[in-house]
Amino acid sequence: MPRPPAPRKTTGRPARISREEIIRTARRIVTEDGADRLTMRRLATEIGSTPMALYHHVRDKEELLLLLLDDHAARSLRRPEPPPADPRDRVLAAATAIHEVLAACPWIVEVLTADDLMSTSALWFVEQIVAGLTESGLSLDEAVRGYRTIWYYTAGEILVHATSARRRSTDDRPTYRDQVFAALDPAELPLLSRAAPRWTPLTAEDTYEQGLRALLTGLLSHTPA
Amino acid sequence: MPRPPAPRKTTGRPARISREEIIRTARRIVTEDGADRLTMRRLATEIGSTPMALYHHVRDKEELLLLLLDDHAARSLRRPEPPPADPRDRVLAAATAIHEVLAACPWIVEVLTADDLMSTSALWFVEQIVAGLTESGLSLDEAVRGYRTIWYYTAGEILVHATSARRRSTDDRPTYRDQVFAALDPAELPLLSRAAPRWTPLTAEDTYEQGLRALLTGLLSHTPA
DNA sequence: ACCTGAACACCGTTCAAGT
DNA sequence: ACCTGAACACCGTTCAAGT
Numbered sequence: 001m002p003r004p005p006a007p008r009k010t011t012g013r014p015a016r017i018s019r020e021e022i023i024r025t026a027r028r029i030v031t032e033d034g035a036d037r038l039t040m041r042r043l044a045t046e047i048g049s050t051p052m053a054l055y056h057h058v059r060d061k062e063e064l065l066l067l068l069l070d071d072h073a074a075r076s077l078r079r080p081e082p083p084p085a086d087p088r089d090r091v092l093a094a095a096t097a098i099h100e101v102l103a104a105c106p107w108i109v110e111v112l113t114a115d116d117l118m119s120t121s122a123l124w125f126v127e128q129i130v131a132g133l134t135e136s137g138l139s140l141d142e143a144v145r146g147y148r149t150i151w152y153y154t155a156g157e158i159l160v161h162a163t164s165a166r167r168r169s170t171d172d173r174p175t176y177r178d179q180v181f182a183a184l185d186p187a188e189l190p191l192l193s194r195a196a197p198r199w200t201p202l203t204a205e206d207t208y209e210q211g212l213r214a215l216l217t218g219l220l221s222h223t224p225a
Numbered sequence: 226m227p228r229p230p231a232p233r234k235t236t237g238r239p240a241r242i243s244r245e246e247i248i249r250t251a252r253r254i255v256t257e258d259g260a261d262r263l264t265m266r267r268l269a270t271e272i273g274s275t276p277m278a279l280y281h282h283v284r285d286k287e288e289l290l291l292l293l294l295d296d297h298a299a300r301s302l303r304r305p306e307p308p309p310a311d312p313r314d315r316v317l318a319a320a321t322a323i324h325e326v327l328a329a330c331p332w333i334v335e336v337l338t339a340d341d342l343m344s345t346s347a348l349w350f351v352e353q354i355v356a357g358l359t360e361s362g363l364s365l366d367e368a369v370r371g372y373r374t375i376w377y378y379t380a381g382e383i384l385v386h387a388t389s390a391r392r393r394s395t396d397d398r399p400t401y402r403d404q405v406f407a408a409l410d411p412a413e414l415p416l417l418s419r420a421a422p423r424w425t426p427l428t429a430e431d432t433y434e435q436g437l438r439a440l441l442t443g444l445l446s447h448t449p450a
Numbered sequence: 451a452c453c454t455g456a457a458c459a460c461c462g463t464t465c466a467a468g469t
Numbered sequence: 470a471c472c473t474g475a476a477c478a479c480c481g482t483t484c485a486a487g488t
Contacts, residue, residue, distance in 0.1 A: 013452045013488070040481060051481080053453055061481070066401060113388035118402045127414045134416065144420050144427050149378070149436035156381025163338035176291060177343045189352045191359065195369050202369050211374035211440075218443030238469070238471045265462060276462080278472055286462070 017049050019057045023071050026064060035107030040064075065111040072108070073119040076101045083128070091132035091150075091216060092209075094125040099154050099208055106162035112155055136220050146219045153215055157208050164203075242274055244282045248296050251289060260332030265289075290336040297333070298344040301326045308353070316357035316375075316441060317434075319350040324379050324433055331387035337380055361445050371444045378440055382433050389428075 025047050029038050040061060044051040058064045080093045102108055126147060133143035167175065174182075177199075186193035195202075250272050254263050265286060269276040283289045305318045327333055351372060358368035392400065402424075411418035420427075 015452065017453090039479085041479085050454055052455085052483085055482075056452060113385045118405045120405065123405070123409075123414055123417060127417050130416045130420065140416065140420055141423060141427060143416075144423065145430070145432050145435070146439075148428065148432065149439065152381035152385060152436065153374070153378045153440075154381070155385055156377035156379070159384055160338045160377060160380055180343045180345065180348070184348075189348055191355045191365065191368075192348060192352050195355065195365055198366060198369065202366060203373065205370070207370050207373065210370070211377065214371075214374065214443030214447050215378075215436075215440050216443065217446055218439030218441065221442055221446065222439050240471065242472095264460085266460085275473055277464085277474085280463075281471060 017047055017053060017057065019067075021047060022054060022057055022064070023067055026068055027071065030068065030107045031105075035110060038107075062111075069108055069111050070119045070121070072105055073101060073121040076104065077121050077125065079124065087132040087135035088216065088220065089132075091129050091136075092212065094128035094132070095150050095154060095212055096209060098122060098125050099158070099212075102154070102158050103161070103208075106158075106165060109159055109162050112159060133219065138219075149219065150212070150215060153211065154208075157211070242272055242278060242282065244292075246272060247279060247282055247289070248292055251293055252296065255293065255332045256330075260335060263332075287336075294333055294336050295344045295346070297330055298326060298346040301329065302346050302350065304349060312357040312360035313441065313445065314357075316354050316361075317437065319353035319357070320375050320379060320437055321434060323347060323350050324383070324437075327379070327383050328386070328433075331383075331390060334384055334387045337384060358444065363444075374444065375437070375440060378436065379433075382436070 022043065026038055026043055029043065029046065040051045040054055043064075044054055047054075054064075058067065077097060080090075080097065084090050084093055102112065129147045129150060130140075130143045133146045134140060138146060164175075181192075181196045181199060184193045184196060247268065251263055251268055254268065254271065265276045265279055268289075269279055272279075279289075283292065302322060305315075305322065309315050309318055327337065354372045354375060355365075355368045358371045359365060363371060389400075406417075406421045406424060409418045409421060
């Protein structure tokens with residue numbers, strides 16, 4: 001991927017800190033203390049340098065987060081071995097792999113929605129999804145649209161779960177949802193009232209794959225027959 | 226919904242600013258200048274007061290944003306008249322209505338993933354979705370899971386679009402995605418290479434409803450036969 | 451070329467005091 | 470009860486200078 005303006009080795013003062021060290025330290029902070037604790041200032045002090053030294057190696061904080069996501073994807077994404085024979089199963093396997101890796105690092109939320117997930121290491125998985133969809137009968141355009149639909153679903157699932165998990169841990173007071181649910185009028189909203197006690201357990205369930213299967217069924221059944 | 230500790234009218238100094246005025250002003254700032262320009266300090270000065278006066282009417286900034294979302298939902302969400310006869314179409318209509326309203330206010334991103342969209346005014350739409358799904362043959366639990374799947378997809382679509390739109394407007398340099406796509410190896414990723422020139426236009430397309438239909442088809446076809 | 455120090459222009463929120 | 474002023478504990482980033 002766009003390896004950045006690589007430090008010219010030709011001349012000048014030798015570098016004291018490296019992009020690699022920056023990312024390594026950032027990764028540690030983020031896994032130990034969470035994404036909101038990652039600040040340029042703290043990163044600098046942990047590295048034993050000053051905030052402004054960082055700006056010689058990354059353009060700004062956003063680029064840093066993007067590099068962090070790349071790094072995470074590169075070290076965690078594993079290609080399914082062997083790839084499933086059925087194209088539909090290859091789509092499932094690729095999407096599930098992406099989901100798994102991203103769900104494991106909820107701190108990613110801030111960067112997640114940047115464009116698409118276009119880390120180099122993730123591209124192979126995107127290719128698998130698009131390929132599986134075309135082999136199942138979709139045109140290339142339809143397959144790209146299909147990939148995007150899957151991506152929206154995946155990103156949404158991760159973002160919603162990550163945020164509510166964060167909230168649950170930071171906070172003891174009853175959630176807004178609980179308050180709302182406690183005040184439901186069964187006459188006006190009969191099903192929600194009936195479902196109210198089931199809502200929290202159902203929300204906690206991991207239904208990503210189930211939903212993904214449904215989505216995929218729908219995407220493939222909309223093929224021009 | 227949880228109308229908050231309503232100011233007791235019984236005694237004490239008359240209030241100079243009201244929760245209503247706070248929300249009205251916040252709404253103006255956010256629609257005029259974007260969500261990142263809404264700060265407690267600026268809100269206070271625009272109201273002609275001090276930051277700390279606000280904290281007498283809202284608990285913190287997060288509550289303010291939640292109230293803002295409630296307010297927006299209350300004034301924009303319109304129930305379909307008449308509701309479609311087919312339960313499947315009622316699900317589509319309700320989800321589309323929610324999507325439309327949220328897509329119109331991209332500033333909502335910060336609050337969107339709070340729990341679920343549990344604004345009081347949105348509850349009727351959630352009820353419609355759950356009802357439509359049960360009438361189509363799902364159990365109540367399955368219908369709630371189905372609603373959540375739809376919600377993930379909807380939230381993801383809005384979040385991804387909102388963020389990339391924000392990026393596009395703030396920024397002229399080529400996106401990360403463009404850089405990645407420019408360096409694709411056709412041998413390794415043949416479909417992505419072929420799709421590369423189509424990617425940006427396809428991303429710009431509004432495919433929410435198309436994806437929603439596919440998802441719904443899948444959710445309903447997974448009914449225990 | 452790489453790094454430092456000081457400063458700019460902000461944040462959300464707490465605390466103690468005023469009316 | 471409601472509001473104010475001052476302060477706390479931070480941010481990301483720019484700029485000018487040092488080596």
